[in-house]
Structure formats: C-alpha cells, structure tokens
Amino acid sequence: MVKETFISNQKIEKFIRLVEFFKKEHNVEIFLAEISGKRWSYVAGIKSDSLLPVQRIKLNEKYGLVITNFGNLQIEKQFEVIREIRKVLEIDI
Amino acid sequence: MSVAYKIEEFIKENEIDLFLDNGKDFIDEEEIERLLIENRNPDKHKILDIISKSLEIDRLEPEETASLLNVEDKDLWEEIFKAAYEVKKRVYDNRIVTFAPLYCSNFCLNNCLYCAFRKDNILLKRRRLTLEEVKKETEVLISLGHKRVIAVFGEHFLSDIDYIESVLKTIYETKVGRGEIRRVNVNAAPMTIEKLKRLKEVGIGTFQVFQETYHHKTYKNVHPSGIKSNYRWRLYALHRALEAGVDDVGIGALFGLYDWKFEVMGLLYHTIDLEKKFGVGPHTISFPRLEPAFNTPFVQESKYKVNDEDFKKLVAVIRLSVPYTGMILTAREPAHIRREVLKLGVTQTDASTKIGIGAYSDRASEQELERQQFMIGDTRSLAEVIKELASNGIITSFCTAGYRCGRTGENIMKLLKTGKEKWFCKLNAVLTFREWLDDYAPEDVKELGEKVINKEIEEIKKELPEVYPTFMKYYNRIKNGERDLYF
Numbered sequence: 001m002v003k004e005t006f007i008s009n010q011k012i013e014k015f016i017r018l019v020e021f022f023k024k025e026h027n028v029e030i031f032l033a034e035i036s037g038k039r040w041s042y043v044a045g046i047k048s049d050s051l052l053p054v055q056r057i058k059l060n061e062k063y064g065l066v067i068t069n070f071g072n073l074q075i076e077k078q079f080e081v082i083r084e085i086r087k088v089l090e091i092d093i
Numbered sequence: 094m095s096v097a098y099k100i101e102e103f104i105k106e107n108e109i110d111l112f113l114d115n116g117k118d119f120i121d122e123e124e125i126e127r128l129l130i131e132n133r134n135p136d137k138h139k140i141l142d143i144i145s146k147s148l149e150i151d152r153l154e155p156e157e158t159a160s161l162l163n164v165e166d167k168d169l170w171e172e173i174f175k176a177a178y179e180v181k182k183r184v185y186d187n188r189i190v191t192f193a194p195l196y197c198s199n200f201c202l203n204n205c206l207y208c209a210f211r212k213d214n215i216l217l218k219r220r221r222l223t224l225e226e227v228k229k230e231t232e233v234l235i236s237l238g239h240k241r242v243i244a245v246f247g248e249h250f251l252s253d254i255d256y257i258e259s260v261l262k263t264i265y266e267t268k269v270g271r272g273e274i275r276r277v278n279v280n281a282a283p284m285t286i287e288k289l290k291r292l293k294e295v296g297i298g299t300f301q302v303f304q305e306t307y308h309h310k311t312y313k314n315v316h317p318s319g320i321k322s323n324y325r326w327r328l329y330a331l332h333r334a335l336e337a338g339v340d341d342v343g344i345g346a347l348f349g350l351y352d353w354k355f356e357v358m359g360l361l362y363h364t365i366d367l368e369k370k371f372g373v374g375p376h377t378i379s380f381p382r383l384e385p386a387f388n389t390p391f392v393q394e395s396k397y398k399v400n401d402e403d404f405k406k407l408v409a410v411i412r413l414s415v416p417y418t419g420m421i422l423t424a425r426e427p428a429h430i431r432r433e434v435l436k437l438g439v440t441q442t443d444a445s446t447k448i449g450i451g452a453y454s455d456r457a458s459e460q461e462l463e464r465q466q467f468m469i470g471d472t473r474s475l476a477e478v479i480k481e482l483a484s485n486g487i488i489t490s491f492c493t494a495g496y497r498c499g500r501t502g503e504n505i506m507k508l509l510k511t512g513k514e515k516w517f518c519k520l521n522a523v524l525t526f527r528e529w530l531d532d533y534a535p536e537d538v539k540e541l542g543e544k545v546i547n548k549e550i551e552e553i554k555k556e557l558p559e560v561y562p563t564f565m566k567y568y569n570r571i572k573n574g575e576r577d578l579y580f
Contacts, residue, residue, distance in 0.1 A: 031499060036293050036295065036296045036297075037261075037294075038275060038296045038496070039293075039296045039297070039298075041293075041340065041499060042499035042504045047499070049513065051517065051557065051559075051560045052560060052563055053563065053567070053580050056497075
C-alpha cells in the first residue's frame with residue numbers, strides 16, 4: 001500500500017490509519033497522490049472500486065488527495081477531513 | 094554531422110545489471126526456438142482452451158503463445174480472430190482511442206540500417222523544432238480536436254532530456270480556444286533512471302521504447318554502431334522507467350527485421366519480466382511493420398517482411414497473449430489494412446498523421462520523404478477516420494482520465510483484468526467524443542457521431558444504472574460548454 005515518497009514512511013502509516021478510519025466512519029475512500037503536471041500518481045491509501053467521479057484536492061504543488069464519495073459529507077466535515085490529513089502529513093496550506 | 098561522444102555519457106552499466114537474472118537477460122533464444130518447434134501442429138482442443146484462458150483476461154504463458162503461433166487451420170484462425178475482438182471488448186469496451194504523433198527532431202547518433210534517420214543518411218534533411226515551432230505544431234493538432242500526442246525524438250545531443258522536457262512543457266501549455274493536449278506520451282531513446290525521473294516530473298503519459306528486434310544477432314547486425322548498438326541498454330529501458338516511477342510504459346517490435354513469430358515471443362517475455370520485477374506489464378504494445386524509407390535500401394532487401402495475412406495473425410496472438418494491454422496500430426498501415434486489423438484487438442490508432450518534422454504547420458498535403466522516418470500508409474484525416482469508425486458503430490475516444498486519477502501502473506492492472514476499467518473507458522469515451530462533436534466535427538460526421546453516442550448512452554443507462562444520473566449531469570455540463578470532465 002505504500003510507495004517511496006518524500007513524505008516519511010511514519011507519516012504515511014499515520015495517513016493510512018486515518019483514511020481507514022474515514023472509510024469506516026464516513027464511507028469516503030481517500031488516497032494520496034503525487035502530482036507531476038497533469039499526472040496524479042497513487043502513493044498510498046485506499047483505492048476505490050467505485051465508478052463515480054472522484055474529487056481531486058491539491059494539498060500543495062507536489063501532493064494531492066483523490067477522494068470518492070466526498071460529496072456525501074457536509075462541507076464542514078469535508079474541511080475537517082482535509083485538516084486532519086494535513087496535520088498528519090504535516091503539509092501546510 | 095560528425096559528433097564525438099563518450100558512450101558512458103549515455104549508458105550506465107549498473108542500470109542494466111540491476112535487472113539481469115544471474116547475469117542473463119530475459120531473452121533466451123534457445124528456449125524460444127525450442128517452444129516454437131515443440132508446439133507445432135497444436136491440437137484443436139488445446140487451442141480452444143488457450144482461447145478460453147485469454148477470454149478470462151489471463152495472460153498467456155510462452156508455451157501457449159507458441160501454440161497459437163503455430164496454428165495452421167483456417168477455421169481455428171477465425172476462432173482466434175473472433176476471440177481477439179472479444180477480449181478487447183471485455184477489457185476496453187467498444188472504443189478506439191485516438192492520438193497524433195509529433196516528430197520533433199530527426200538528428201540521430203545511431204545508424205540503424207532500416208531507418209531514414211540513421212546518421213549515415215546524409216541525404217536526409219535534418220531538423221529540430223524550436224519550442225515556438227513545437228507550439229505551432231501543437232496548435233494545429235489541437236485545432237483538429239486531438240487531445241493526446243506522442244512526441245517522437247531521435248537519439249542525439251540536440252534532443253537531450255533538457256529539450257524533451259521543454260517540448261513536453263510547451264505542448265502541455267499550448268491552448269487553442271477550449272482545446273488542449275491532455276496527455277503527452279514520449280517515444281525516445283533509452284535513458285538513465287535520473288533522466289526518467291525528470292520526465293515523470295514534467296507529467297509524461299507513457300514512455301515508449303521499441304526493442305525493434307529481440308533477436309540478439311539480428312539486433313547487432315541492424316544496429317552496427319552508436320549507443321543503440323547496446324542491446325541490453327535498450328532492453329531494460331522500460332525497467333528503468335518503472336524504477337523511476339514512470340509507471341505507464343510501451344514496448345514494441347519492428348516486424349520485418351527477423352522472424353515474426355520470434356518477435357511475438359520476445360514481446361511476451363518482455364511483458365513477463367516487467368510483471369515479475371514490478372508487478373505491472375506494459376501499458377501498450379506496438380507492432381509496426383517495416384515500411385519504405387528515404388534512401389534506405391535495407392527495407393527492400395529484408396527477407397523477413399511480414400505479409401498482410403501474417404500481420405493479422407501476429408496482432409491477434411499478441412492480443413490473446415497479453416489480454417490487458419493497450420495495442421497501438423498506426424497510420425504506417427494503409428486504410429484497408431487498418432480496417433481489418435482494428436477488429437483484432439487494437440485499442441489505439443492515430444489519424445491526420447504527418448511525420449515530417451514541422452509538417453503539420455507547413456500544411457503540405459504531400460509527404461516529404463527527405464525529412465520523414467518512413468512512408469505513411471494512411472493519410473486520412475481525423476474526421477474521416479472517426480466517420481468510418483462511427484459507421485461501424487465504434488466510438489472514438491480522446492480519454493486521458495486514467496493518469497489523472499491514479500489509474501496507472503499496477504493500479505490500473507487490477508481494473509483491467511477484472512473488467513472494471515472498461516466502464517471507465519465507456520463513460521469517458523462518450524464525454525470526450527461529445528466534446529469533439531461539439532467543437533470540431535464537420536457536418537457530414539455529426540449525424541453518424543450522434544447515432545453512436547446515443548447508442549453508448551443507452552448502454553450506460555442499462556448497464557450502469559447507479560452511475561447513469563451522475564454521468565448525465567456530466568454529459569449535459571459538457572453539452573453546455575464545460576470541458577474536461579471525466580470519470
């Protein structure tokens with residue numbers, strides 16, 4: 001589930017635990033992607049089987065989140081999810 | 094132009110050794126020859142079992158591919174051809190993805206006997222596009238409706254990684270109205286891992302390097318000098334790409350250099366080694382045939398040229414052997430061949446193709462052999478090709494969704510093998526074809542295009558009822574002028 005990245009393995013492990021929690025609690029599936037131009041490459045997290053369109057959220061120039069079922073959450077909850085992930089990965093806005 | 098260079102500037106032996114198995118590369122010629130001999134006169138039931146395996150989207154073993162290659166019975170070949178079409182439909186649905194090649198530079202340090210770009214071909218007009226010219230070429234392609242490009246480069250200091258990087262950036266940055274290129278694949282010389290990382294950083298789609306021939310002795314004969322004379326440096330080019338994180342790679346062989354059955358086996362062994370070492374096979378397999386090239390007598394003299402019937406066979410066998418891979422049939426082939434071979438499992442084709450350096454913006458209708466790598470067989474426009482596909486009920490796709498959603502490398506493999514990816518293919522084919530119909534389609538194509546698109550939408554409604562409402566929202570947003578929505 002984990003590829004070599006510039007984010008430490010420790011942070012990635014925390015990220016994975018967090019997204020597993022979000023999946024269980026909110027039924028959202030999230031993975032971390034490395035951004036290279038238009039290419040978003042899977043790094044770690046939950047890959048969805050759903051055919052529904054994903055939401056892509058840039059964390060910074062290099063990393064983003066690819067999320068399924070995000071629209072099912074209230075806006076405040078969405079912000080909370082992103083905040084928690086940023087904290088765990090130590091990626092500031 | 095004579096250029097002095099050191100081989101060590103280009104080739105890192107440790108980046109070959111990294112991937113060898115006990116000092117050997119994965120092409121065991123004795124093994125391949127043995128399998129081809131031992132599996133002659135295959136039993137009909139064995140062949141039918143092999144076909145069934147392919148239909149389960151299960152990659153074949155070398156012995157199975159050797160058996161297919163040795164089929165002589167015409168009826169069995171019809172079964173193989175039918176199965177090839179069915180495999181493609183199961184994995185990629187009823188769509189053909191289209192793209193355009195963009196030849197950027199024909200300077201080359203190598204001396205491949207079959208290629209008009211070889212350095213000893215002093216009659217060839219050499220040219221490298223400036224970035225401004227790359228932009229102009231891209232604008233023409235965008236104005237036709239293309240969304241996908243393969244940028245092609247000779248192996249030379251003038252088309253080094255700095256140049257290739259700049260070209261990709263230029264292509265991606267070029268816009269014409271609502272149009273843009275959303276995926277740039279690259280066909281270039283093998284590179285070091287460090288240079289490949291730079292291609293990844295700039296957002297490359299697929300990195301393609303064709304082995305040309307997997308037969309060691311033939312390889313040496315047709316690549317007598319230059320960096321390309323190193324068989325293993327080329328053989329492991331895509332291993333290095335995967336190591337660098339470029340996880341969509343394209344392999345290929347140039348059919349006509351050596352025995353076509355051997356080359357099909359070579360492609361399979363290449364696939365198997367990539368899977369073994371990285372858990373992922375090639376994103377695409379290409380199978381160009383030798384074509385006439387300017388001032389290149391080798392092509393006329395080759396005794397291994399592949400006739401049309403054998404060409405159909407090799408395409409179908411590749412399809413069955415690696416059921417999940419994309420397969421690219423280019424405009425090298427004349428229209429009547431493309432028509433037949435497209436039904437044998439092909440997933441991608443090009444159109445409105447010009448391969449002269451700067452040829453798109455020169456707007457010349459004739460091919461200019463003195464600056465092309467070879468002769469093009471099918472010069473039809475994108476609209477003409479789309480029209481013909483539509484008249485056969487096939488939708489043209491400009492999809493670039495996968496690599497923007499993390500569906501690449503081993504992440505897409507599972508989706509392809511389980512038949513899930515084909516639904517993404519279907520949805521995105523309709524959305525991108527809608528864009529093309531609205532922005533670029535000539536009147537005589539529109540009616541046929543609407544018929545095809547309506548048929549696809551009906552199938553989506555029936556097969557994907559849970560996705561249909563969201564799909565129709567996206568579809569209507571595109572009809573109302575939004576662009577680049579995808580699943």
